Amino acid sequence: MTRGTLYGGTRLHPRHVRDRQFTTVGFGRRGLNPREVRRFLHRVALDLAALHHDLALLSEENARVKRALRTWQSAWSERRQP
Template structure:
């Protein structure tokens, strides 16, 4: 049902991809090829698959970066806790 453009908006004068929402993938419909041919337009399908791949690559990169940051914060907290003197309860 959803038919949209590949690029949405600009960032410093260059076209950028809008964030891809799962419903856009689920609901995507492709144009049928011209008269005398059957099936979907292969160029349109390839463009959409390329967009999905770019979005997934970005998300995988973000997850890896956030996992590294999480591990760094946990190490820092553990080091800070171990460096603190014991507090005694009165």
């Protein structure tokens, strides 16, 4: 599995978690409590949304730092030439 892929080659996004449906099994105590599952999935979706936001900010900062480094390198090489 490659980095960032899941569910048929797409990244796992908050909407995948929020929209996930589980089948119910039996009655009474068998199976999962749908309310607990939904609460947990909502919590996971919020965490994923925050992580995607942080990743976008870091990618922007990384691009900014790379541009600044290239500018500095160009300016430095021009100063060193006789």
